[in-house]
Amino acid sequence: MTITASKFQSLELRGVGRSFGGVDALVGLDLTVRAGEFIALLGPSGCGKSTALNCLAGLLPLTHGQILVDGTRVDTVAAENRDFGMVFQNYALFPHLTVERNIAFGLQMRKVPKAELKRRVAEAIALVKLEQHATKLPGQLSGGQQQRVAIARAVVMEPRLVLMDEPLSNLDAKLRLEMRTEIRRLHQSLGLTTIYVTHDQEEALSMADRLVVLREGRVQQIGTPEELHNHPANWHVADFMGYRNLVDLDVVSVDGPNVTVAGNGVTLHGTAVGAVTPGTAVRAAIRPEDLVVVSPSLPVRGGNTAKATVSVVEYHGREFAVGVTTPGGQLLHVRSDHAPAVGSTVELTADPARVLVYPLALTGAAALSDEENELLEVRR
Amino acid sequence: MSSATAGRPHGRTRSTASLRHRLAERGIDVSLLMLLPALVVAIGLFVYPFSYGIGLTFQPTPATQEQWGGGVLANYLAFFKDPFVFNSVWLTMRLALPAALFNVLASVPMAFKLRKRFRGKKLLTTLLVLPITLGTVLTAQGLLIFAGRQGWLNRFLIQIGVIHDPLPLVNNYVGVFLSLVISGFPFAFLLISSYLSGIDPSIEAAAKTMGAGWGQRFRRVVLPLLAPGLATTFILTFVLAFSVFPSARLVGDASGATRVMALMAYRAFGEQTDYPMASTIALMMGVVELLVIALVLLWRSFLYKGSTGGKG
Amino acid sequence: MATQTVVTPGVDPAPAKKVKPRDAARVPGERSLVASPTTWVVWAATAAFFVLLIGILVSVVVDSFGKSWFRGWLPESWSSSWYTSAWDRFGMTQIIGVTLGVAAAVIVVSVVVGVPAAYLLARRNFPFKRAVTLLFLLPVLMPPITYGIPLATVMYNLDLSRTLTAVILVNLVPSVPFVIMTMTPFIEQINPAIESAARMSGARMRQVFTKILFPLLVPGVLASSILVLVRTVGMFDLTFLVSGPGTDTLVVAIYRAMTAAGGGEARQLISAMAVVYTATMMVILIVALRFVSPTQLVARVRESRED
Numbered sequence: 001m002t003i004t005a006s007k008f009q010s011l012e013l014r015g016v017g018r019s020f021g022g023v024d025a026l027v028g029l030d031l032t033v034r035a036g037e038f039i040a041l042l043g044p045s046g047c048g049k050s051t052a053l054n055c056l057a058g059l060l061p062l063t064h065g066q067i068l069v070d071g072t073r074v075d076t077v078a079a080e081n082r083d084f085g086m087v088f089q090n091y092a093l094f095p096h097l098t099v100e101r102n103i104a105f106g107l108q109m110r111k112v113p114k115a116e117l118k119r120r121v122a123e124a125i126a127l128v129k130l131e132q133h134a135t136k137l138p139g140q141l142s143g144g145q146q147q148r149v150a151i152a153r154a155v156v157m158e159p160r161l162v163l164m165d166e167p168l169s170n171l172d173a174k175l176r177l178e179m180r181t182e183i184r185r186l187h188q189s190l191g192l193t194t195i196y197v198t199h200d201q202e203e204a205l206s207m208a209d210r211l212v213v214l215r216e217g218r219v220q221q222i223g224t225p226e227e228l229h230n231h232p233a234n235w236h237v238a239d240f241m242g243y244r245n246l247v248d249l250d251v252v253s254v255d256g257p258n259v260t261v262a263g264n265g266v267t268l269h270g271t272a273v274g275a276v277t278p279g280t281a282v283r284a285a286i287r288p289e290d291l292v293v294v295s296p297s298l299p300v301r302g303g304n305t306a307k308a309t310v311s312v313v314e315y316h317g318r319e320f321a322v323g324v325t326t327p328g329g330q331l332l333h334v335r336s337d338h339a340p341a342v343g344s345t346v347e348l349t350a351d352p353a354r355v356l357v358y359p360l361a362l363t364g365a366a367a368l369s370d371e372e373n374e375l376l377e378v379r380r
Numbered sequence: 381m382s383s384a385t386a387g388r389p390h391g392r393t394r395s396t397a398s399l400r401h402r403l404a405e406r407g408i409d410v411s412l413l414m415l416l417p418a419l420v421v422a423i424g425l426f427v428y429p430f431s432y433g434i435g436l437t438f439q440p441t442p443a444t445q446e447q448w449g450g451g452v453l454a455n456y457l458a459f460f461k462d463p464f465v466f467n468s469v470w471l472t473m474r475l476a477l478p479a480a481l482f483n484v485l486a487s488v489p490m491a492f493k494l495r496k497r498f499r500g501k502k503l504l505t506t507l508l509v510l511p512i513t514l515g516t517v518l519t520a521q522g523l524l525i526f527a528g529r530q531g532w533l534n535r536f537l538i539q540i541g542v543i544h545d546p547l548p549l550v551n552n553y554v555g556v557f558l559s560l561v562i563s564g565f566p567f568a569f570l571l572i573s574s575y576l577s578g579i580d581p582s583i584e585a586a587a588k589t590m591g592a593g594w595g596q597r598f599r600r601v602v603l604p605l606l607a608p609g610l611a612t613t614f615i616l617t618f619v620l621a622f623s624v625f626p627s628a629r630l631v632g633d634a635s636g637a638t639r640v641m642a643l644m645a646y647r648a649f650g651e652q653t654d655y656p657m658a659s660t661i662a663l664m665m666g667v668v669e670l671l672v673i674a675l676v677l678l679w680r681s682f683l684y685k686g687s688t689g690g691k692g
Numbered sequence: 693m694a695t696q697t698v699v700t701p702g703v704d705p706a707p708a709k710k711v712k713p714r715d716a717a718r719v720p721g722e723r724s725l726v727a728s729p730t731t732w733v734v735w736a737a738t739a740a741f742f743v744l745l746i747g748i749l750v751s752v753v754v755d756s757f758g759k760s761w762f763r764g765w766l767p768e769s770w771s772s773s774w775y776t777s778a779w780d781r782f783g784m785t786q787i788i789g790v791t792l793g794v795a796a797a798v799i800v801v802s803v804v805v806g807v808p809a810a811y812l813l814a815r816r817n818f819p820f821k822r823a824v825t826l827l828f829l830l831p832v833l834m835p836p837i838t839y840g841i842p843l844a845t846v847m848y849n850l851d852l853s854r855t856l857t858a859v860i861l862v863n864l865v866p867s868v869p870f871v872i873m874t875m876t877p878f879i880e881q882i883n884p885a886i887e888s889a890a891r892m893s894g895a896r897m898r899q900v901f902t903k904i905l906f907p908l909l910v911p912g913v914l915a916s917s918i919l920v921l922v923r924t925v926g927m928f929d930l931t932f933l934v935s936g937p938g939t940d941t942l943v944v945a946i947y948r949a950m951t952a953a954g955g956g957e958a959r960q961l962i963s964a965m966a967v968v969y970t971a972t973m974m975v976i977l978i979v980a981l982r983f984v985s986p987t988q989l990v991a992r993v994r995e996s997r998e999d
Contacts, residue, residue, distance in 0.1 A: 057888075057892060058891075059888050059891070059892075078891075079888070079891045079892060080891045080892070080893075080894045080895055080896055081894070083894075084892065085892065086888070086889065086892040088885045088888070088889055089885070090883060090885060092883055092885035092886045092888065092889040093886075093889075094886060094889070094890070094904055095886075095908065096907045096908060105890070105893050105895070105903075106892075106893030106894050106895075109893055109894040109895045109896075109899060110894050150889075153889075153893065154892075157893065157894070163892075
């Protein structure tokens with residue numbers, strides 16, 4: 001293996017921002033990327049993650065801030081001279097060039113000697129296991145194969161940084177899982193530094209070393225997958241991280257991080273994230289996995305208990321995903337180790353440590369995005 | 381430069397906010413020069429002559445001024461007052477509107493029937509390209525020979541006993557109309573076919589599953605979707621028919637029923653060398669044509685609003 | 693997610709629509725043997741159209757090869773002498789040379805001038821873009837004679853009339869916008885990310901154009917060149933206004949022969965010329981269609997008309 005990433009110590013984004021005609025698409029992104037890191041930019045569509053990536057690539061000029069590699073500014077350098085590789089969402093292969101020549105294109109632009117070019121192209125093709133397809137045109141390849149060509153085209157340049165813009169979003173579910181592993185394998189074996197844009201939280205959590213969650217152009221949280229999974233910074237991030245149960249309640253009492261919240265005939269003990277005071281309206285976020293139907297093997301935890309009526313039961317392999325309705329009319333997603341009858345009343349419980357209580361109002365971002373509104377509408 | 385700004389890690393540093401950068405943000409940079417040659421052509425060969433022509437219309441020849449008076453407006457007075465000239469507007473419309481309408485309306489059922497796959501479809505499409513190769517002049521020559529008094533068409537009709545005397549099919553209105561159909565119909569058909577193929581068949585299938593019959597599907601689903609295409613096709617075939625000139629002269633009755641505006645304009649230009657009057661007629665042609673186009677577009681937007689309102 | 697729905701109350705799938713009895717009588721996929729009256733009308737109209745079309749074409753061809761055809765179904769004797777005499781009398785070599793030369797010049801200039809403009813319109817936003825688009829659209833929408841007469845007057849004033857330059861210049865007026873209008877949607881459908889990808893691979897703007905864009909544009913350029921060729925060879929109105937002896941294209945020469953003072957030339961001479969014209973056009977189209985599929989041609993035209 002001779003393809004390796006040319007190294008740098010750190011890549012720094014300082015207050016990077018981009019506005020389009022007065023509309024801010026990205027505001028004040030501060031991030032330091034260490035060499036060899038895999039960073040995922042995560043967020044719903046229109047959150048500014050692709051803008052961030054294009055700014056980094058040099059395809060979009062910045063309107064604010066700067067980008068530095070080892071202390072040297074690169075945001076004033078043209079895209080073609082930044083020495084970054086990029087994998088595009090719809091592959092963007094050159095349709096008139098064969099797989100080989102697609103991969104060789106960048107090396108030709110850099111005037112790499114013929115013998116070396118041949119060797120490196122062959123290596124890159126072997127790396128993504130496309131030896132049999134080397135002389136085919138992109139139109140003759142399947143989606144997964146085209147994506148592998150796109151990756152080979154980016155890594156053959158031995159770029160300082162690989163940028164990936166939702167590279168798996170056009171593939172079917174099974175292939176996506178395989179390519180996920182493949183990208184992660186390439187990242188580790190070549191020691192690449194990767195910035196990966198996705199809207200799929202599962203993808204981001206499973207691949208990245210660190211995640212940057214964006215919403216409406218603003219960073220919501222930066223952290224490791226574990227931090228984001230277990231301790232979302234606000235209810236937007238929680239919502240995005242799979243906390244499907246968001247319940248609006250009022251604070252009854254506060255005792256350090258432990259809070260008791262109630263409303264609509266439900267009382268819950270939870271953990272506060274952020275400042276809450278008694279009497280204020282809050283939003284409690286609970287993952288479906290953490291809200292379970294009480295059974296002999298799943299006893300009541302921390303005194304948290306609530307009654308609800310079963311409306312939908314889905315089989316999920318080892319357990320059952322159950323949709324229940326609270327007496328107050330709230331629809332909740334819970335898990336159960338048995339299949340309760342539709343229409344029956346069940347008792348729910350959740351560990352107070354896994355009931356996260358957030359202040360309703362967010363700092364900075366006020367209104368809901370269109371997508372969030374749509375989600376709320378569907379849930380109602 | 382990096383040392384100068386690196387000291388301020390936060391805050392809104394305008395890193396590349398030079399004038400050039402800000403202009404580029406608004407889409408103004410060197411690459412706009414790529415537009416320059418086309419603009420030179422458009423302005424030099426279209427805008428300038430056109431404005432010059434408009435100016436000419438206000439510089440009538442002494443002869444025109446003497447005959448019609450009105451000073452600088454003499455050309456316009458002549459245009460509206462001289463029945464010989466003004467009637468040509470009516471004569472042109474009487475040819476171009478029915479011809480364009482016929483071409484579009486006849487194309488719709490044909491395009492529908494020929495939408496499905498069948499043997500010989502490719503041959504038929506190829507044959508439809510044929511009139512492009514004929515051109516107006518050969519069409520005119522062919523019509524004179526084929527549909528003339530001694531032509532095969534009349535000869536055949538007499539032979540089978542449908543008629544006794546040859547039908548007057550050329551050197552009149554019918555001749556020009558036929559030549560407009562021959563040149564305009566394939567064009568209209570190909571356009572409407574491609575508009576029709578752009579309508580997703582599953583939309584119609586969806587209407588079918590909801591119980592819509594053939595007529596309902598056509599009226600409620602296909603027609604509203606096709607309407608913009610129909611309007612565009614009508615406009616383009618109308619433009620073709622409106623500027624008819626060689627065929628009006630060759631297979632028409634150039635001094636009578638097919639004395640169209642283009643012919644009048646050319647007469648003033650080529651035969652009388654009265655450039656101001658020629659420009660006036662040409663300009664009025666443009667005005668009349670744009671009026672018709674505007675009406676069609678108005679109808680289209682009205683129909684569009686009407687159909688969505690009905691559904692809502 | 694491998695979720696399997698066990699119970700979904702309330703989401704009862706609507707019962708499948710009952711097949712209508714009329715359709716049920718017919719096996720799906722099978723067509724009825726007796727066509728409907730509308731089908732008959734359509735086919736009859738199509739047949740009538742083609743009878744007229746073929747009749748026109750064949751009668752001109754027959755006429756051009758016939759000697760003394762005044763009455764009767766066919767000429768009394770056959771000869772190809774009309775072609776040789778038409779060739780000499782009208783200087784057909786010269787006329788065909790002018791026609792093809794003008795067409796070639798118009799194509800080259802329109803493509804060179806039009807394609808960069810189309811690229812800009814397809815890819816970029818700039819002030820007054822709508823006005824510029826309208827400016828390019830107008831000459832295609834206006835009847836040629838509307839702007840042709842003032843333009844010809846300008847040519848006369850510049851002492852350019854009856855020159856090849858004038859013939860080429862007037863033909864540029866509809867051709868450049870035509871190339872722009874056909875190429876803009878063609879460029880739009882090329883994924884801009886491909887250009888970005890080339891830049892990320894280290895290609896400069898010039899290399900992006902020569903190595904990536906140009907090869908991708910070739911089919912579109914060919915298609916619009918062919919359309920310009922057909923339009924220019926067939927363009928009567930504009931050419932007629934500025935051409936003269938020695939610079940007439942084929943259509944104009946035929947028209948002049950048909951309308952020449954004193955009753956015009958012998959009908960068969962004109963038929964011979966018309967056949968030469970049609971044959972030239974057919975050769976052009978056949979050669980052209982080897983490079984570009986007609987569907988692509990139509991599709992491009994259609995898209996260009998939509999804006």
